[in-house]
Amino acid sequence: INAEYMGSTIHRKSKMQIEQIKAEAEKVFKKIDSKFGNHKLVKQACDKTGLRAAHLVCGVSAVLLMFVFCGMGARIITNIVGFVYPVYASFKALKTEGKDDDVQWLTYWVVYGFFSLLESLTDILLYFIPFYHIWKLAFLVWCFLPQTQGAKLIFSKLIEPLLVQYESRIDSAASRAGTAFKDIKDDLSSLGEKGMRAAAHMA
Numbered sequence: 001i002n003a004e005y006m007g008s009t010i011h012r013k014s015k016m017q018i019e020q021i022k023a024e025a026e027k028v029f030k031k032i033d034s035k036f037g038n039h040k041l042v043k044q045a046c047d048k049t050g051l052r053a054a055h056l057v058c059g060v061s062a063v064l065l066m067f068v069f070c071g072m073g074a075r076i077i078t079n080i081v082g083f084v085y086p087v088y089a090s091f092k093a094l095k096t097e098g099k100d101d102d103v104q105w106l107t108y109w110v111v112y113g114f115f116s117l118l119e120s121l122t123d124i125l126l127y128f129i130p131f132y133h134i135w136k137l138a139f140l141v142w143c144f145l146p147q148t149q150g151a152k153l154i155f156s157k158l159i160e161p162l163l164v165q166y167e168s169r170i171d172s173a174a175s176r177a178g179t180a181f182k183d184i185k186d187d188l189s190s191l192g193e194k195g196m197r198a199a200a201h202m203a
Helices: 002-036 040-049 053-070 074-094 100-126 132-144 150-202
Strands: none
Touching (some): 053 132, 074 132, 100 150
C-alpha cells in the first residue's frame, strides 16, 4: 500500500510539475506572439504554414542556432540574418510613406558599419571567442528587431556622441579629400587631352 501511495504521490507531483512547465511555456509563447505576431514577414509565414507565431519563431531560431552551434555554415547564416534580411527590410521601408522605418534601418546600417569595421580590425582575436557567431547573430538580431531597437540604443549612447565630437574634423578632412581628388581628376584629364593632341599631330 505504501509503495502504491508513494507511486501515486510521485505521479501527481510529476503531473503538477509538467503542468507548471506548460503554463510557463505558454507565458513565454504569449510574449513571443505579442512581440512578433504583428510583424509582416512572420504574419505571412504563419498564414502559409498555419503555425502559431511563437512556434514558428522558436522553430526557426532553434534550427539556425543548431547550425551555428555546430559550425555548419555559421558565417553564411550570420550574414544572411544580419545583412540579407535587413537589406530586404530596408527595401520595403523605402517603399512606405512613413519615415520611422527609414530611420530605424538607416540607424541599423550605421551601427552595422561600425561593427563591421571593428570586426575587421580585431577578427583574429574575435574568432578565438567561444561560439562567437552565436553571440554575433544574437547581437545583430537585437540591433534590428523593432521590438528591441538595439541599434538605436548603441547609436544614441556610443556612436552619435563620438561623431558629434569629431564632426567638424571629419567634414574638414572630407572636404580636403574631395578637393584633392578633383585636382587629380583635372590633372589627369588635362594630361589625357595633351596626349591625344600629341598623338593626333604625330599621325
